[in-house]
Amino acid sequence: MPIRRRETEIKPETALAELTGIGRAGLTALRDLGLTTVGDLAFHIPYRYDDFLATTPIAEIEPGGNVTVIASVVRVSGRRSFRRRLAMTEAIVTDGKDEIGVIWFNQPYLAKSLRQGMTYRFAGKASRTKYGIRLVNPLVERADAEANAGGYLRPLMPVYPTTRGLSQHAMRKLVRRFETLLRSWPDPMPDAVRESRHLIPLSKALIGIHFPESWPQEKAARRRLAFDELLRIQLAVAKLREIREQGNAPEVPFDEAGVKSFVKSLPFILTDDQKKAAWTAIRDMERRLPMNRLLDGDVGSGKTAVAAIAMANAAAAGFQSALMAPTEILAHQHFHTLTRLFADRKERIALWTNSYKLSSVGGREIDHHGRSATRELNAAIASGEADIVIGTHALIEAGVDFRALGLAVVDEQHRFGVRARRLITEKSGLEGLTPHLLSMTATPIPRSLALTIFGDLDLSLLKQKPAGRLPIRTEVGFDDAGRVRAYAHVRAEAAAGRQTFVVCPLIDPSDKLGAASVTELAERLKTQELAGIEVGVLHGRLKADAKESIMRDFVEGRLPVLVATSVIEVGVDVSNATVMVIEGAERFGLAQLHQFRGRVGRGAHAARCFLLPGSTGDAEEVARRLKEFARTDDGFALAELDLKMRGPGEILGERQSGFPALKAAVLTDLPLLAEAKAVASEIVGVLDAPKNTALKKYLTVEVREVHLE
Ligand code: ADP
Ligand code: MG
Numbered sequence: 001m002p003i004r005r006r007e008t009e010i011k012p013e014t015a016l017a018e019l020t021g022i023g024r025a026g027l028t029a030l031r032d033l034g035l036t037t038v039g040d041l042a043f044h045i046p047y048r049y050d051d052f053l054a055t056t057p058i059a060e061i062e063p064g065g066n067v068t069v070i071a072s073v074v075r076v077s078g079r080r081s082f083r084r085r086l087a088m089t090e091a092i093v094t095d096g097k098d099e100i101g102v103i104w105f106n107q108p109y110l111a112k113s114l115r116q117g118m119t120y121r122f123a124g125k126a127s128r129t130k131y132g133i134r135l136v137n138p139l140v141e142r143a144d145a146e147a148n149a150g151g152y153l154r155p156l157m158p159v160y161p162t163t164r165g166l167s168q169h170a171m172r173k174l175v176r177r178f179e180t181l182l183r184s185w186p187d188p189m190p191d192a193v194r195e196s197r198h199l200i201p202l203s204k205a206l207i208g209i210h211f212p213e214s215w216p217q218e219k220a221a222r223r224r225l226a227f228d229e230l231l232r233i234q235l236a237v238a239k240l241r242e243i244r245e246q247g248n249a250p251e252v253p254f255d256e257a258g259v260k261s262f263v264k265s266l267p268f269i270l271t272d273d274q275k276k277a278a279w280t281a282i283r284d285m286e287r288r289l290p291m292n293r294l295l296d297g298d299v300g301s302g303k304t305a306v307a308a309i310a311m312a313n314a315a316a317a318g319f320q321s322a323l324m325a326p327t328e329i330l331a332h333q334h335f336h337t338l339t340r341l342f343a344d345r346k347e348r349i350a351l352w353t354n355s356y357k358l359s360s361v362g363g364r365e366i367d368h369h370g371r372s373a374t375r376e377l378n379a380a381i382a383s384g385e386a387d388i389v390i391g392t393h394a395l396i397e398a399g400v401d402f403r404a405l406g407l408a409v410v411d412e413q414h415r416f417g418v419r420a421r422r423l424i425t426e427k428s429g430l431e432g433l434t435p436h437l438l439s440m441t442a443t444p445i446p447r448s449l450a451l452t453i454f455g456d457l458d459l460s461l462l463k464q465k466p467a468g469r470l471p472i473r474t475e476v477g478f479d480d481a482g483r484v485r486a487y488a489h490v491r492a493e494a495a496a497g498r499q500t501f502v503v504c505p506l507i508d509p510s511d512k513l514g515a516a517s518v519t520e521l522a523e524r525l526k527t528q529e530l531a532g533i534e535v536g537v538l539h540g541r542l543k544a545d546a547k548e549s550i551m552r553d554f555v556e557g558r559l560p561v562l563v564a565t566s567v568i569e570v571g572v573d574v575s576n577a578t579v580m581v582i583e584g585a586e587r588f589g590l591a592q593l594h595q596f597r598g599r600v601g602r603g604a605h606a607a608r609c610f611l612l613p614g615s616t617g618d619a620e621e622v623a624r625r626l627k628e629f630a631r632t633d634d635g636f637a638l639a640e641l642d643l644k645m646r647g648p649g650e651i652l653g654e655r656q657s658g659f660p661a662l663k664a665a666v667l668t669d670l671p672l673l674a675e676a677k678a679v680a681s682e683i684v685g686v687l688d689a690p691k692n693t694a695l696k697k698y699l700t701v702e703v704r705e706v707h708l709e
Contacts, residue, residue: 010181012039022174029166038178042185045209045225045663046158049218050139052121053155058098061135063128069135070143071095072119078111089114093122101134110140119143156212175210182206188694189228193683197675199224209664223672225664230673232701234680235687247434249290250406254282255316262312265344266305268466274302277460278309281438284458285310285407291436296445297462298635299598300469303440304334306462307409308341310438315347315387319406322424322435323390326412328353329551329572334411335390339363342388350377350386354394355548359386384429396420402429409438442598444591444635463636472601474609474630476585478623486610487529490579494533494560498605499577502563503596505584505614513540514565521583522563530561538564566592575603585611586622590629590638598635 015037016022016030035041056067071093078089087108092099102122104110114120124138141157160171187194187202194201200208200220208221259282263270270278277295284291297303311321323338325331335351335358342349343363351358357368357377368377380386384403389395405428428435445459477483490500504521506514518539526535536550536559553559555574566588580600582593593611601607611626632638665672687696 010038010178012037012042012181012185014038016041019177025165026170029163032163033161033166038181041175042178042182042206043225043663044160044175045222046160047663048159049156049212050123050159051156052123052141052143053214055121058093058095058100061100061126061133063126063133066123066125067135068121068123069093069095069100069138070119070121071100073114073116074099075116076111076114078108093120101131102136102138103129103134104137107137114140154211155214156218158210158212179207179211182210186694188698190695193679197227197679199227222664226662226666226669227672227676228699229662229665230676231679232699234676235684235699236701238680238684244290244292247290248288248432249285249436250319250404250430250433251288252282252285252314252317252319252406252436254286255313258316259309259313262309262345266341268305270305271302271462271464271466273297273460273462273464274306277462278306280458280460281306281310282313285314285436290434291407291438291458293438293458293460294445295438295440295460295462297440297442298444298465299442299595300465300602301442301462302466303411303442303462304337305341306460307438307440308338310407311338311388311409312342312345312347314407317406318384319404320381320384320386320402321388321407321409322395322402322405323388323409324395324411324420324424325390325392327551327572328355328392328548329555330411331390331392332356333573335360338388338390339365347387348380348385349388350381350390352377352381352389352391352395352398352400354392382429393420396423396427399423399427401427404429405435406430407438408435409440411440412442442595442635444594444639446636446640461636463634470601470606471633472580472597472607472609474597474611476611476613476623476626476630478613482610483529483612486581486612487525489608489610490530490561490581491533493579494530497557497576498579499554499557499559499574500561500579500581501577501596501599502561502581502583503566504563505566505587515539515541518563518565525561525563533560535561535563538562540565566596572599573602574599576605578603578605578607580607580609582609582611584614585626586613589642590625591635591642593629594633594635594638 010019016035017027019038022030030036030041033044035044052068054068055070058069058071061067061069072095074092074094076089076091078087080087087106089104089107089110091102091114093102094100119142121141121143122135122138123140124135126133127136129136158172158175159168160175162168162171183203185203185206189199189202199205200223202224205221205224208217209225212218212221259278281291281293281295284293295303295306307323311323314321323331323334325334331351331353335349335356338349339360340363342360346362348359348361357374359366359368359377359380368374377386378400381389382401382403389400389402391400405424408424425434475482475486477486490502493500502521502525504514504518506517511517518537522535522537526533536554538547538550542550550559550562551572554562554577555572557576577600580597582588582596585593588596597609600609611630613622613626628641629638632641683692683695686692687699
């Protein structure tokens with residue numbers, strides 16, 4: 001066969017596109033999964049296995065449980081249920097002693113492919129029906145000697161992350177083609193290092209992860225791969241730490257009396273977490289080592305006030321601060337907030353974005369409209385007269401100069417790249433000095449994750465909520481009645497002059513910007529559920545100014561309903577928004593759902609959140625997660641749950657990318673993490689040696705994420 005000839009030439013770097021037998025749709029799907037070479041596929045590891053090891057005798061099957069049964073087919077037939085127009089396949093199977101009925105819905109081909117007298121493994125759920133206990137919709141695999149000789153059926157069947165256009169079966173078959181290659185996969189890790197940590201060779205690990213014969217084998221394989229992932233991160237972190245330690249920041253003295261009087265002037269009493277975070281940041285800034293602190297707190301936890309205290313302290317020492325926001329609207333909101341917080345003070349606050357050029361002192365705002373007024377504002381920044389400058393990317397790109405920028409605060413840090421930080425350092429006006437950096441995020445990051453991923457990053461958590469917040473009622477609508485209730489509530493709120501966010505998941509992976517999903521959903525809402533109500537749309541395909549203008553309409557209350565993708569961070573404070581509807585809620589991590597929910601309930605009116613799951617693979621699992629979510633309003637607790645249930649990718653998300661995805665490593669595996677740390681410090685010094693080229697290549701990841709610099 002021609003395939004044979006090609007297969008012998010396969011190497012790790014061979015492009016999947018060069019292989020025979022993978023169709024266009026398959027290649028597209030593989031690319032969507034980030035897999036373009038054979039090597040990518042080798043490290044595309046199963047996230048779980050269907051366990052065919054333990055089998056249950058038919059006599060011992062209890063309803064409600066998941067079981068694997070080895071049995072032969074007594075008889076099988078297909079039919080169609082008229083009323084429900086559902087294809088049904090029914091079989092009676094026996095393990096030699098007892099019989100049990102099996103039923104499949106919507107898999108008519110099974111009636112043809114299951115052969116009488118042949119032995120299969122059935123894995124699935126046993127349910128009590130009016131005809132007795134039955135297996136309903138089990139997975140089925142051949143279990144006769146012939147099938148095993150073919151080597152395809154495994155005691156532990158790998159289940160891979162996959163996507164539309166590439167079935168689990170096709171993925172398994174594809175990986176199977178590389179078995180020979182995996183068996184001889186080179187291991188760049190020196191034997192001494194590997195052995196001292198009791199790690200198996202890489203080839204064994206790849207075989208053990210894709211084709212395990214037993215759980216211990218799988219475990220050893222996963223441990224090796226996990227170790228390598230953690231080692232990569234530890235090496236990157238060590239490198240970034242080195243870079244940071246080479247930089248010098250201005251030493252900003254702590255003006256204790258000044259800070260106390262500022263805190264006293266605030267219109268509220270700080271929470272203990274806020275006090276601690278502000279105090280720690282101020283202490284960081286006394287040092288020459290550039291501060292690199294992440295301030296992590298739920299939406300509404302009062303991060304801005306913490307930043308304001310640090311900025312007031314910098315101003316007292318004659319340093320300027322910059323507060324960078326991802327959008328103009330957010331920058332504008334920050335300006336108002338800070339103007340209010342500094343109302344009794346003498347600091348001058350400036351807002352510099354494309355559409356806004358404002359400043360304020362002592363609570364009074366000045367509009368710097370027009371060319372000469374803009375020059376005046378620039379001059380105020382360049383002379384140091386403006387103590388606090390709020391801006392967007394535009395401020396950096398326009399190259400506005402500072403006189404003495406001592407502190408950069410970045411709101412929703414994941415939107416800022418390395419380049420932006422470098423530019424702002426260059427414009428700081430402080431020859432050779434790096435400003436201190438305070439990043440703020442509302443993505444709850446569990447401490448265990450933060451320590452692993454960010455290494456020595458300094459983290460301040462705001463866990464307490466400011467007093468007087470109304471709880472948000474959360475409801476899960478599992479059926480049509482639930483969705484009718486949700487949108488009836490949206491209509492009622494709209495009639496009362498209040499507003500709703502609708503979050504829409506990306507349905508098709510090719511619709512990355514969400515244009516199709518959002519437009520489709522908005523059209524449906526306009527003609528059906530929300531007929532007669534104005535519905536605005538926000539998605540990634542819109543130009544920046546179109547986005548801003550839609551957002552402004554919403555913020556200023558002109559638009560009752562806004563449908564947006566999840567990617568578009570609706571980070572603004574709309575106190576009149578009282579309803580959050582999340583379509584396809586099962587597709588989101590709990591931490592992300594929590595962020596959406598936090599967008600409402602910031603005003604005087606009680607707010608509600610509706611979760612509307614779409615069609616789902618595992619309805620029970622989804623129900624469990626979403627109900628758990630409805631019960632909990634602690635973002636950090638939800639993030640920990642996510643971490644346990646779905647892994648770190650859920651929390652860091654795509655936007656946080658820049659970190660290698662962790663496929664094998666479990667971040668709570670602290671002993672393994674400690675070993676990786678130790679090995680990182682052992683080998684970091686020798687990685688550049690010529691004999692370690694392969695090792696360096698294998699272990700080097702580009703870490704682009706910003707707060708590590
Ligand atoms: P976020 O953490 O989402 O950025 P903000 O800093 O915007 O939160 O604060 C949300 C709101 O809560 C603001 O209106 C702010 O003035 C107010 N706030 C902040 N801290 C407190 C506090 N300790 N007590 C009462 N209100 C507070
Ligand atoms: Mg904020």
